[in-house]
Amino acid sequence: MTVSPAGSSVPRIEGPLKVSGIATYTSDFNFPGLLYAVPVCATIGSGTIAGLDTSVAGSMPGVQAVYHRANIGRIYRSAPDEGLGTHLDERRPPFEDDVIRYYGQYVAAAVADTYEQAIAAANAVKVTYDAKEPDVRDQLEPEGQPNLDGERGDPDAAFDSAPVKIDQTYSTPVETHNPIELHASVAVWDGQDFTLYETTQGVVNHRDVAAEMLGVPKERVRVISRFLGSGFGGKLFPWPHSFIAAAAARDLNRPVKLVVSRDMMFQNVGHRPRTQQRIRLGAGSDGKLVALMHDSLNHTSILDDYQENCSEATPYSYSTPNFRATSGLARRNVGTPTSMRGPGAVPGLYALESAMDELAIALGIDPVELRLRNEPNKDEGLDLPFSSRHLVECLAVGAKRFGWSGRDPRVGSMRKNGLILGWGVAGCSWIAERFAAQVAVDLRDDGSARVATATQDIGTGTYTVLANVVSEKTGIPANKIEVVLGDTNLPPGPISGGSMVTASVIPAVSQAIESAQQRILMAAIETEGTPFYGLEADALAFSGGIVHRKNEGPERGMAFEKILAKAKARSTSGLGKAEATFGSEDRKFSQHSFGAQFAEVTWQPEIARLRVSRVVTVIDAGRIINPKPARNQIEGSVVMGVGMALLEATEYDARFGAPINNNLADYMVATNADAPQIEVTFLDYPDRVLNDMGARGVGEIGLAGIAAAITAAVYHATGVRVRNLPVRLEELLA
Amino acid sequence: MRPTEVFAPAEPPADGQSARKNQLAVTLRVNGESVALQIDPRTTLLDCLRETMRLTGTKKGCDHGQCGACTVHVNGRRVNSCLTFAVMHQGDDITTIEGLGRPGSLHPVQAAFLEHDAYQCGYCTPGQIMSAAALLEEPCGATDADVKEAMSGNICRCGAYPNIVSAIQDVRSER
Numbered sequence: 001m002t003v004s005p006a007g008s009s010v011p012r013i014e015g016p017l018k019v020s021g022i023a024t025y026t027s028d029f030n031f032p033g034l035l036y037a038v039p040v041c042a043t044i045g046s047g048t049i050a051g052l053d054t055s056v057a058g059s060m061p062g063v064q065a066v067y068h069r070a071n072i073g074r075i076y077r078s079a080p081d082e083g084l085g086t087h088l089d090e091r092r093p094p095f096e097d098d099v100i101r102y103y104g105q106y107v108a109a110a111v112a113d114t115y116e117q118a119i120a121a122a123n124a125v126k127v128t129y130d131a132k133e134p135d136v137r138d139q140l141e142p143e144g145q146p147n148l149d150g151e152r153g154d155p156d157a158a159f160d161s162a163p164v165k166i167d168q169t170y171s172t173p174v175e176t177h178n179p180i181e182l183h184a185s186v187a188v189w190d191g192q193d194f195t196l197y198e199t200t201q202g203v204v205n206h207r208d209v210a211a212e213m214l215g216v217p218k219e220r221v222r223v224i225s226r227f228l229g230s231g232f233g234g235k236l237f238p239w240p241h242s243f244i245a246a247a248a249a250r251d252l253n254r255p256v257k258l259v260v261s262r263d264m265m266f267q268n269v270g271h272r273p274r275t276q277q278r279i280r281l282g283a284g285s286d287g288k289l290v291a292l293m294h295d296s297l298n299h300t301s302i303l304d305d306y307q308e309n310c311s312e313a314t315p316y317s318y319s320t321p322n323f324r325a326t327s328g329l330a331r332r333n334v335g336t337p338t339s340m341r342g343p344g345a346v347p348g349l350y351a352l353e354s355a356m357d358e359l360a361i362a363l364g365i366d367p368v369e370l371r372l373r374n375e376p377n378k379d380e381g382l383d384l385p386f387s388s389r390h391l392v393e394c395l396a397v398g399a400k401r402f403g404w405s406g407r408d409p410r411v412g413s414m415r416k417n418g419l420i421l422g423w424g425v426a427g428c429s430w431i432a433e434r435f436a437a438q439v440a441v442d443l444r445d446d447g448s449a450r451v452a453t454a455t456q457d458i459g460t461g462t463y464t465v466l467a468n469v470v471s472e473k474t475g476i477p478a479n480k481i482e483v484v485l486g487d488t489n490l491p492p493g494p495i496s497g498g499s500m501v502t503a504s505v506i507p508a509v510s511q512a513i514e515s516a517q518q519r520i521l522m523a524a525i526e527t528e529g530t531p532f533y534g535l536e537a538d539a540l541a542f543s544g545g546i547v548h549r550k551n552e553g554p555e556r557g558m559a560f561e562k563i564l565a566k567a568k569a570r571s572t573s574g575l576g577k578a579e580a581t582f583g584s585e586d587r588k589f590s591q592h593s594f595g596a597q598f599a600e601v602t603w604q605p606e607i608a609r610l611r612v613s614r615v616v617t618v619i620d621a622g623r624i625i626n627p628k629p630a631r632n633q634i635e636g637s638v639v640m641g642v643g644m645a646l647l648e649a650t651e652y653d654a655r656f657g658a659p660i661n662n663n664l665a666d667y668m669v670a671t672n673a674d675a676p677q678i679e680v681t682f683l684d685y686p687d688r689v690l691n692d693m694g695a696r697g698v699g700e701i702g703l704a705g706i707a708a709a710i711t712a713a714v715y716h717a718t719g720v721r722v723r724n725l726p727v728r729l730e731e732l733l734a
Numbered sequence: 735m736r737p738t739e740v741f742a743p744a745e746p747p748a749d750g751q752s753a754r755k756n757q758l759a760v761t762l763r764v765n766g767e768s769v770a771l772q773i774d775p776r777t778t779l780l781d782c783l784r785e786t787m788r789l790t791g792t793k794k795g796c797d798h799g800q801c802g803a804c805t806v807h808v809n810g811r812r813v814n815s816c817l818t819f820a821v822m823h824q825g826d827d828i829t830t831i832e833g834l835g836r837p838g839s840l841h842p843v844q845a846a847f848l849e850h851d852a853y854q855c856g857y858c859t860p861g862q863i864m865s866a867a868a869l870l871e872e873p874c875g876a877t878d879a880d881v882k883e884a885m886s887g888n889i890c891r892c893g894a895y896p897n898i899v900s901a902i903q904d905v906r907s908e909r
Contacts, residue, residue, distance in 0.1 A: 011848050011849060011851065012848075012851065014856075015847075015848040015851075015853075016837035016840070016848060017837070017856075018853055018856030018859050019840065019844040019845075019847045019848050019853070019856075019859060019863060020791070020831065020832070020834075020835060020836050020837055020840065020844060021789075021790070021791020021792070021830070021831035021832050021860045022791070022836075022837070023856050024790070025790075025793070025857060027784075027790075027794070028784075028790035030785070030788060030790070061756070114774060114777075114785075115777075115781055115785060116774045116776040116777055116781070117774075119776075120776075178891055179855070179857070179891055180793070180795040180801055180803050180855075180857050180858045180889060180890070180891050181793070181795070181855065181857040182794060182795065227855070227856060227857075228855060229793070229855050229856070229857025229858075230854065230855035230857065230891060230892050232891070259794070261797065262795070262796040262797065262798065262800075458855060459853075459854035459855025459856065459857075459892050460854065461854075628851045629851060629854070632851050632854055632892075632894055632897060633854070635893060635894070635895075635896050635897075636854060636890075636892045636893030636894055637893070638893070639893030639895055640891075640893055663796065663798055663800060664795075664796050664798070664800035664801050664889060665798070665800045669889060669891060670893065670895075671886040671889060671895075672881075672882040672883075672885045672886045672888070672890070672895045672898065672899065673879075673882045673883050673886040674886075675882070675893065675895040675896060678896055
């Protein structure tokens with residue numbers, strides 16, 4: 001028997017479907033009578049609709065309807081809920097009023113028999129506006145008093161009297177998620193029930209929100225997302241296009257497909273907001289921090305309060321007796337921001353870790369050594385011990401693998417093959433928490449298992465990791481385990497966010513398997529013809545798929561599928577339920593993952609060519625269930641980090657509020673040729689506070705710290721400290 | 735996991751009155767089979783494959799020739815199918831991911847992508863694989879840097895580039 005338990009690098013179980021084009025993503029669904037919807041977007045950034053003329057569009061070939069405020073029908077608001085329950089970031093339903101608050105806001109939608117007809121009709125809708133000048137300024141100032149997010153000691157006094165000080169402001173631009181899969185909805189209405197095929201990182205939440213906004217009971221909405229062409233946070237929560245498609249499908253009694261175009265994805269489906277962060281560090285000449293202050297601002301939309309939470313990782317990163325974090329919002333005429341991979345910590349650690357690098361230079365202390373000197377022995381923000389923190393080892397291992405001891409700290413002093421080298425380092429961290437999860441596991445009479453939960457695989461490997469976990473816990477080989485995800489008909493599972501799915505489902509899987517196995521034991525003692533007939537269930541054990549007496553080894557037992565066959569049962573099904581730790585007030589440990597990023601850049605001042613050539617990343621993320629997709633996650637984060645550091649920024653036109661680089665040629669993301677040589681090492685310290693396998697998630701941590709490591713390397717190579725991402729070549733041309 | 739869990743109906747397209755107006759006749763040769771179509775001249779090859787022929791393995795990522803997700807082979811060369819109209823391909827030989835190989839009989843590039851975990855979400859993957867399969871016949875240098883350059887028209891936002899390069903180099907070393 002080939003067992004593929006956790007810890008082995010087995011290929012993804014859904015891989016054959018992905019490499020052959022069979023995997024079905026949202027916009028691949030097609031139904032008889034399908035219609036195509038194309039939205040009409042506002043061409044101003046602020047103002048009101050003065051006139052909307054659909055007479056030409058409505059009479060064009062194939063057009064079934066042109067929807068707008070007056071004829072879309074009622075789309076309700078979803079009332080606020082606790083935490084991330086029933087959540088969406090852009091709360092205003094589409095077409096709710098005639099006020100335009102950001103460029104690209106949907107004002108109408110054409111629905112036609114073919115896609116080409118729908119585009120032509122959408123282009124023929126005539127909209128006039130009373131326009132005002134939009135506010136899309138980069139410079140942020142807080143609206144009202146900033147929030148106090150955390151404080152200890154007397155940071156102002158300690159900073160004022162500190163022998164060495166850093167006081168700098170760092171900013172990060174609007175970043176757009178840009179998953180290659182376009183957001184899409186395919187809405188099917190059968191006269192009573194909606195089936196919504198959605199590009200979502202959370203089928204259950206999407207179902208709950210959609211039911212409330214469409215004004216129907218939850219039971220009347222089914223949301224399906226079998227495969228997601230990644231999301232990076234942009235598909236965590238529903239966006240207005242989904243309700244346009246659903247409302248049109250109900251009104252026309254036909255299936256409706258709406259695919260959001262790439263340019264609309266810069267407007268209508270969220271972005272990481274611009275952040276502006278002042279960091280103040282006060283240190284003694286020994287390098288020990290005496291004060292740390294992190295004051296952050298982010299922009300948000302006119303109607304919604306999106307908090308980026310930049311100081312999320314700051315209170316526990318370093319030991320300091322005096323600390324304060326504040327945050328504030330600045331309102332702009334932009335679409336509503338949303339979570340983007342590592343929200344809060346990723347821009348926050350860019351600022352904090354950049355300041356630490358500047359402090360190391362001011363002190364004349366090696367930046368690795370500076371971090372070691374400020375290593376805390378507990379989470380000083382929460383006053384709790386860490387469940388598992390091995391940042392020191394991450395730095396030590398990374399320094400060794402990178403060759404850090406060969407670093408000459410003088411700017412521009414290192415060369416290789418005629419190029420100037422720059423080396424930089426940064427720490428990284430991300431939360432390690434669980435959402436509530438329910439999982440069903442069926443053990444079947446052919447020796448196979450089925451595991452089902454309404455979470456989804458967004459590319460991180462959830463299908464495979466669930467098979468690995470069930471395989472380890474049952475002894476059933478991974479290729480005999482069917483994993484079913486992405487459907488609200490399944491037991492409710494978590495959103496794919498916060499790097500929490502793996503950790504969240506493990507306890508529920510364990511419980512479901514125990515429950516299914518217990519029923520097999522009961523079948524064993526109640527079924528004539530099994531060697532266990534008439535025994536007590538507690539005299540039996542389950543090992544590697546074999547039922548046997550506790551006082552004997554499994555070699556004298558019977559395979560579970562044979563017991564099921566003798567009992568004439570197809571399967572036993574167990575349901576597991578696990579509670580959330582995320583948002584819990586009652587905690588005994590501070591739970592986070594940690595890591596170290598080491599980056600090398602090459603700089604050719606003669607031709608102004610800057611490249612990231614090499615990255616060494618060491619990650620402390622508990623036990624790694626399947627190293628293959630886990631490594632891929634970290635490598636992919638580093639590649640995205642190259643984009644964050646050097647390439648990515650959404651730019652707004654001050655006159656109309658339009659994102660002017662709204663395409664993949666002008667908004668640059670890292671291509672294959674931009675990817676550096678990447679070496680990933682996982683430390684293997686299971687965090688059993690989180691779950692019985694000690695596994696955390698790895699989807700986000702690799703993007704934390706990488707931009708700071710790269711900009712530190714850029715400083716080392718060029719002498720230019722970039723505090724406003726991304727690094728632009730013109731800033732390096734002094 | 736079985737493909738049967740993935741519902742992909744294959745009914746013929748909606749055939750409303752309006753869909754027949756202003757259409758042109760074209761015969762495409764797709765994955766070795768000739769297909770006679772009446773098609774809107776505005777229809778891109780990509781939308782023709784996906785929405786008319788229901789060959790949804792070819793993906794739309796930008797509709798502007800900037801991401802490479804829609805890469806197919808036209809007469810053996812890789813082409814962004816979003817940048818060309820279907821009616822321009824009378825008699826052309828078009829190969830999509832569906833024609834390259836299926837589970838059980840994967841093309842070597844598909845098998846290498848599986849083995850090397852050369853994807854995450856899988857959405858750009860058909861385009862990456864079609865580009866890579868075409869690259870095998872192109873005058874591409876031997877180094878990783880050459881492959882990276884030749885594959886930079888295909889964006890993988892998940893950033894699986896290191897594994898994409900190793901998968902392609904693995905196939906090239908076998909030839």
